[in-house]
Amino acid sequence: MVPYDQETIVALATPPGVGALSVLRISGESLVPFYKQLTKTSPKIRFAAFCKLHHPETGEVLDEVVATYFKSPKSFTGEDMIEISCHGGEVVQNNIIAAILDGGARLAKPGEFSFRAYMNGKMDLLQAEAVASLIASKSTYSTKVGLYHLDGRVSRQLMNIKSQVIDLLAVLENELNFSEEEIDATSLDEIASRIKLLRNEVSAIVNASSFGRQIFSGVRVVLFGKPNSGKSSLFNALLGYDRAIVSSTPGTTRDTVEAWIELEGLPVCLIDTAGMWESGDYLDNLGIAKTKSELDKADLCLLVDEDDPTLIQADHMKIPVILIRSKCDIDQQVSQSNGVVRVSSKTQLGIKDLLTHLSTYCTKVTERSENNSFAVMTTRRQRTLLGDAHGVLSEALKQTSENIGTDIVASTLRQFIVCVQDIVGEIPNENIMETVFSEFCIGK
């Protein structure tokens, strides 16, 4: 990470390309002179001024814009900032950026605006990560959860748990600090029951956070079955039915294909696999390995078979399975059997039913996270640390039940506090800083 150099930086804040308007952001130490150079007027704080934008050196008029000046520290970065809404189109944008660079600014690096905001105490690490999540956000719902992080709600909830652990620790420490002669000891049972309550709170967040991954990284649905069982047709039918396609990319191995749809506000990734029965040559084995790894990562499996999916051994699956009888247009006579969705990709029979099943699953995901008041860990870093924190409380609980000294229980609780401090970024760690901010795109 480069030192915080306090140079004036500029970047386009809206996506590149053609639009009605584009927004440019400038951040720096003291921007009043620069504002005057650009607009030939004096800035009013937090006032959107309609004005002509001039080249700072030649004075040439580049565009008619709305310019807003934010005075430090009341801005996104905590520095002086100028936001310029100019006309859309690459030519105009590029001319204006070039002029601003001529005026002494430089282009911002990815995440640099957020980095400066963090450095200036405008946001904590969770909020910074939320900005990154929001930018990468694939769906409506993830945006909503990201925003809860941004207003600091999740940090507050964690800090509240932390302060409860500190209170409990204070009781233990007090007893360690004074001899049996001086003060009476609290019973281990009471300490255990307090730890149990706290662990429940952390459990709730951990549980919600397994959904957090689904909310931010998407629900992964794998289509699985014998070759020629109609998986690919079903894949296409599902995509064709739902018009909210996000993307469609071929898998890195020749045999899986991914595509995104949005259901109930969640991003859903459909994965078409090679299936498990192909054998023989080397390339097919590669395909099987890929399928296995997709199943390991998946949240939901669509088990497709044209005869009877209930006969296929799916005991080893650790995830929910929806059984699908395919090609039902060919043989209409087969009797209905319980729990099997009958579909025909050709006639669209049952496709709507299947989408309803998937939507129900997605609704459960969002409901469960909503029940947990949105304290959802959105990144792998946060989830890993919170998992550690949960394990630490379980360990403390175990220690209270064994005849282990309270010195050790206290040490374990201290470890919990460090985990929480780590999640919210109270412990400086340059690696975290780099990973968090490098995930940003330019202009944020």
Add this chain to the structure above:
Amino acid sequence: MKSQPTIVIAGCGHAGIEAAWAAANIGVKVIIVTMDTNAVARLSCNPAIGGLGKGHLVKEIDALGGIMGRAADICGIQFKTLNKSKGRAVWSLRAQIDKHQYPHFVSECLISHKNIQLVEGEVVDFSVDNLRITTAILRDGSRINTNAIVVCSGTFLNGIIHIGNAQYPAGRIGERPSVGLTHSIVNHGFTMSRLKTGTPPRLLSESVDWDLAALAHGDVNPRPFSVLTKRPFAPENIPCYIVDTNKAVHELLEDNLSKSAMYSGKISGAGPRYCPSIEDKIVRFKSRQSHQLFLEPEWRGSNQIYVNGFSTSMPANVQLNALRQIPALRNVEFIRPGYAIEYDYFPTSQLKSTLETKRIDGLYFAGQLNGTSGYEEAASQGLIAGANAAIKTMGGDPFVLGRHEAYIGVLIDDLITKDIHEPYRMFTSSAEHRLSLRSDNAGSRLTAKGYNAGIVSNKQLKIQEQFDNEVSELKLGCKKLKTQINGTSLSLYELIKRPERGIINDVEGRKLSGKYSSDAIFTAETDIKYEGYVNIENARVGKLKKLDGIKIPPTFDYYKLTSLSSESRERLSIIKPETLGQASRLAGVRPADIGVLAVYLQSSS
């Protein structure tokens, strides 16, 4: 002609003694200036050394070649390990001390050291050249040329004793205060403040009805403080006695609260929260019907009894009437009443981790004038200040103990980074490495390091090495020994990790340990039991410890970093922490700002 480097120690209490001893062992000439050469090494308050946290300090002082542990073993009349129900890392030894024998033994040690000279006098001023100490100036006008002065003035700087409404200047009961030195120090730009502490009344033994008090013995087979103390250790076990306060005592004190020096606002200094006066306890713990009081003999065959738990600044007659509400003390007489003393202290953010002042080279502060409470805390600081004063004159590297190495390291780091609003007492909870900083492994942690600094004798190093070898052999032996538990085979090493299991509970373990000392067995066993937890603790603290390795240049301009909050910026600029670790522990500095500072320091280096 260049003569032997000299350092002057001002004061000969527990800080001054260890400072002199460490410096003299390094090889400089030490001149102790004390106001009364008959009043060295006094235990001005309780007749005991050690206790929770403090016992750890005594073990560490001993591991570093200091005097306190040895003296306590020789002058101890009852030994007890406290906190035995709470885990071995917090077990702590306390000894009742013969207050007459202790100063006598310590004086002999000092006088017989070839590098130590004891001078009666009072340091009232000093000269500096280019912000470096050159001369100590005594009250009688005499001057001592010196490379360093270690100020260990205890409660003597502008001391004022309060007993109820009465007050008079004194350094300790019956002794003059020291006046003048504060003025000189403040003139050099130091800030000064006031603290207070108190001591309970002393009773006439014959006036106590001992039959009505409960007996409190020490441990039967105690371990001594010092590795140099000969085994088997078989000290005396002279009992103390316990009585309880009652409703009548509390009411009497409450009715007279306005007469307490502390409650009537006569004392401006803040008092110790953790060693509160009896009037304090009654106000703060209103719901408690009774407080325990320990009646402790002050020396062998003493007719003077210390009332532990009854520190007070009430008028003498109120103290007496209150105590007489207790059946065993119905006819009690005082040898002298309890009193409070108020004295000057210098906020310790003005010190480096060597206890040298940041402002003047060669000026060191140690002990109660740094705002601490207790003999052990004072002695620990004396040792570090004295050692560093001597090492600096000889041109060596500073002798600093990390928070992960010793309670002494925690104590000093706390002093220089935290705001002290009341006398600082050592607690085990202050140590984030509590599980590895045990009493029983103090020598293994510190003795080699002390030897390299020149403060530990060769003899002590050899004893320690022998001990460490025994411990490693035992641990290895436990790994090799297989034993059967419920049909499964596992090593004794793994078995010992379980609660309630030990080396000598096991038949094979007993055979293995036969030729080793009980101290080595205890430490080996505890090492094994704590190993897993210590690893977790180290990983936890390791995250933070990295910050201690990041140095902040003394000239660092915090105002350049506009992104710091103004409060943090101000604190950091005033205190000028030596490392990022210290900065992170400063009161009033936001964690977010440490993150900013970390990124800045790492990326600009």
